[in-house]
Amino acid sequence: MESISDFLVYSVQEGLLFAILALGVFITFRCLNFPDLTVDGSYPLGAAVFAFMTYRGFGPFVGMAAAFIAGALAGLMTGALNTFSKIPALLSGILTMICLYSINLRIMGRPNISLSENLGHHTVFSLLKNAFSGVPETYLRLIFLMGLVLLLKGLLDLFLHTEIGLAIRATGDSESLVEVQGINPDKTKLIGVAVSNALVALSGAMFAQYQGFVDINMGIGMVVAGLASVIVGEVLVRGRNILFMTLQVVLGAVVYRMATAIALNWGYRIGFKPYDLKLFTGLLVIFILSFPVIKEKMKGLK
């Protein structure tokens, strides 16, 4: 078995990959109040588009940019279903997600693809390894991911403080307010859902590079995992301004990933199997969401 420090480093790395997805989920669920289930489709979409670009000889940065744009387009589709066709948000996301399953398979050509240096594929991680050959690879990855997540968090913080950003956040509070202030709420929803899914797809592209392969089913349960990160973060850190809230999301993602890694690593002692992970995540979210209600009820009984 690996040492505790290795374990920590790996779960923090994966947590940071998750944080990108969780920041996207944060925009829809917390800012826009738009429960967007596109995530389960846009996450593998990002990975699929990245692999597609790699197999056509493009470098990893082009692939990541393409994944980001593809995610934004997926978000626009969900947004348009909701704002133009007036389909409820939940159903809009589900429809896009199901369409994306086939689209992702089309892009990939088969259900799983490997990305490997032996095949001449480059990822940001392999580029890093070649550039800084003296530094241990795990630490390179960790530092790079920390930098990337902080950069994305900072950009998102800035975006949410711009004129458009404020309008997006206000849309989640009161659509009537937004309208009387001359903002088209359809537009803010479209932009918000697009940015959200762009981040989710980027997260998918990063994870594909990290694990070295893309699998058509890698998106299953991702929206719940993202939501778990968001609410775990809210339990961990108090603070209601945007800088704090996005920090909550990042920390929440890391802690959530650690919790799942602990369950996977040592859970076998209590009979935990890898396929129990989704159940674990589901129960975790159910527990955190129900806890305040249960606490209130208990108070009432006393």
Added chain:
Amino acid sequence: MLTLEKVNKYFFRNTLDERWAIRNLDLRVQGGEFITIVGSNGAGKTTVLNLISGNFFPDSGRVFINSEEVTKYPAFRRAHYLGRVFQNTYQGTAASLTIEENFAIAFRKGKPRGLRIAINDSMRKRFKTKLSEVGLGLENRLRDRVGLLSGGQRQALALLMATIGDPKVLLLDEHTANLDPKTAEKIMDLTNQLIRNDHLTALMITHDLSEALNFGTRTLMMDGGEIVLDISGEGRKKLTIPELLDRFSETRHKQFAEDRALLSTAKK
């Protein structure tokens, strides 16, 4: 300033539940008028405001604001002409945003919104001055989230936000109804002060008949989607609540049925 021309509005049109909510309504509002609107539930008061704001579109008839026809404009496209405060104190402000962020949103009304950072120091100063004028102690809480404020404070903020961009017409939909009497009085005074100082044209729905007569320059009474009484000038100044109710039953051959109105009248 504001004209409604032969406006009709149906709800659930061509179904068994069809309701003719607004019937051939004509309304001409001059600049600087402050109109109070009373009427029982379902009389069409809020529907009229929604037709003006663009939240509803008329089935026939036309709407003009500042002599521009806006009949088919969606709400956000005519927002720069209008300010609006709602009854629900959570509707007119964004609760998860700070006071200054709320102001910043109102500040950009009618202008394009881009990727500029929304608030700068000169704006902050303006918001502070504006808030200190109303004397609610909010000028030192610019970075507090609006969700932390009381209903009265939120409503005061909503009023300031609605009037910050010099709207042509201010729409008030029972904006003091969810507040306790003392706070309601304060907000009403603030409303009056803002309308006077900025020479605003305003339409205010209220269920309080004494409020309807004491404030403003003209009173409309609505019933069944029509304006049944339209009183202004000297005649309005002398009018008492019992006389108003008498005139209603004379015209409509029925009693004015609005429990809340009668209750609040009985109190006074």
